[in-house]
Amino acid sequence: MGQTVEIPVDLYNKWLRAGEALEDWRDTFEDFLIVNNPGLLRRLRKARQEHLSGKTRSWEEFKRDSAISRQRAR
Numbered sequence: 001m002g003q004t005v006e007i008p009v010d011l012y013n014k015w016l017r018a019g020e021a022l023e024d025w026r027d028t029f030e031d032f033l034i035v036n037n038p039g040l041l042r043r044l045r046k047a048r049q050e051h052l053s054g055k056t057r058s059w060e061e062f063k064r065d066s067a068i069s070r071q072r073a074r
Contacts, residue, residue, distance in 0.1 A: 034041050050056075057065075 034044070
């Protein structure tokens with residue numbers, strides 16, 4: 001039995017267009033969040049600088065800090 005699945009070209013093209021539309025939506029939504037939430041932009045810039053300088057955190061620490069941030073936002 002082969003490892004290939006054949007699909008019609010028009011179905012494949014629809015799949016590609018849907019993927020492009022989803023990527024466009026995600027980029028637009030990210031832009032919206034950044035523009036409308038200056039605190040998020042500051043945190044993103046800080047995280048990027050920390051990442052570039054080699055500072056990383058454990059997953060547990062990240063989850064704990066994210067939970068605290070969500071509680072403060074309410």
